[in-house]
Amino acid sequence: MIVSFDIGGTAIKGGIARSETDIAPLARRPTPKDDFAAFVAVLGDVIAEAGETPDCISLSIAGVVDPDSQALTCANIPCIHGRRLAADLEQKLKLPVLIANDADCFAMAEAMTGAGRGHRIVFGAILGTGVGGGLVADGRLVNAAGGFAGEWGHGPIIAPFAGTPAVAIPAYACGCGQKGCVDTVGGARGLERLHQTVNGVTLGSEEIIDLWLKGDEAAARTLDVYTDLVAPPLALAINITGATIVPVGGGLSNVPKLLAKLDVAVRARILRKFDRPLVVPSECRVEPGLIGAALLGLRYAEDISDAA
Template sequence: MILCFDIGGSAIKIAHAYSQQDVRPMGREATPGRDLDAFLDVLRRAIADAPEPPTRLSFSIAGAVDPDTGVANVANIPCMNGKRVVADLSAALGLPVVLANDADCFAMAEAVVGAGRGHDIVFGVILGTGIGGGIVVRGELINPDGGMAGEWGHGEVAQRVVGDPQVVLPAFACGCGNAGCLDSVCGARGMERLHSHLHPGANLASHAIVDGWQRGRAEESRTIAIWLEILTGPMTMAQNMLGAGIIAVGGGLSNARPLVGALDRAVRDKVLRKFDRPLIVPAECRIEPGLVGAAILGLKSEEAGG
């Protein structure tokens, strides 16, 4: 049995994995993000409470590991930030540890048991608070040793002259330290920022903007039209570079199926390979994808004897 953890800044989700199709969520604990001893105690209790001794531990984290040094960058879990997290956790807990970025785990879950089943190349896209992604090629992460891949939300590529009539947007500051990233204007918070800029005085949550667009309201419709225009070009370029068979979309904005459908149609009109079926589709993995992806990676490591 693989014991799986999906670790975020506020909660640690736990699951027992017996196979890729048998992943059993077991609840969650608050994340003691600043207290290393308390953090390790949560993990030790999960090990002790397991119905049988786990053979290894597999983690999904909101961060990245430097493949050259093994040092983690996990800003929302300060007690782990800057540490050689795989080696340190394995030493502290006495079990082999597998660890991957949460977007990579999402992509792996979709590739193996979700919308990407049967496709050689799967691009897992997060349209949530921000924008992220992961890439799976023939059942393996493109970056199995850590690092950054699939993070198409960052880089100063957001189109700034957009719309009909045209408007010139500022290069919105991004949390990564750059300005003009897709993350800063096309994630849920970015959509809200875009709407407020286009319609001074408007202050709507992203779900209300999407709802207004679906109802045909003028202001919300203009915002979504520009949002789609900004997002379509970079997504087209990413698809032309990757040649994905499917792009599975997760995150809060993916719950708006008409929005995903509109993005799919806009991108399919522009990509070099022409599809007679949807390319960009909502994610299908209904169990916590971070836990499922971590489970799959742990099981693969077990099979390989790593």
């Protein structure tokens, strides 16, 4: 049995997993952001609610574990930011602890129980407020020991011109410290930024999408530029990883016409040709972080059992 957690800046969601098909959520609790002892106590309370000692606990979290130092970067929860969180929790809770980025857990959930079932290599893409991703190969999360594999949202790769006729695209500053990252144009905030650049009008992403779906020419121009910018780096990620399916999560994944448009553009730019959709909506719409963390924990327990 595994106890899994989806750790957010507002709430901690827990669950009990006995198999891939038996994952039950527990009550959610507020996240103690500034008190590590209180943070540990909440995890302990959830574990106690499970009623038995788990083989391990597994956490999905909006942060990244450094693969060398094992220190966690998690700016929105100060009490765990910079800690070697797995080691600290193992000392306090006396249980093995696994930690993975929430986008990695999303990719794991999709690979094992969602749109990626039956595929050897699954690239999970997030098009939410910003851009993220995770990579699963042969049922294994590539970032199981921490790291940045699958983070296609960062790196100075955005084209300086896009659309037909071409419009100049500034090298927008990114929160990672670089300029011209996919993250600056690919998520909801990026779509808004592009609409302002292309049309000189400030609108929210939902307004832009709604206008586009109603046939608005200015919004259509923005979406053409958007696709022209986002499809090439995603196609490159697919070429490099060999992924045969790309489940997409995040707010923009809820727009079927947008994913279909992106899918066509991506498939036109990759080396391997597919006669089926490649960029598809995610299927794990409820608690993918919790499910992905549970699957990581279950795989860990299987490995320990096989080694015994």
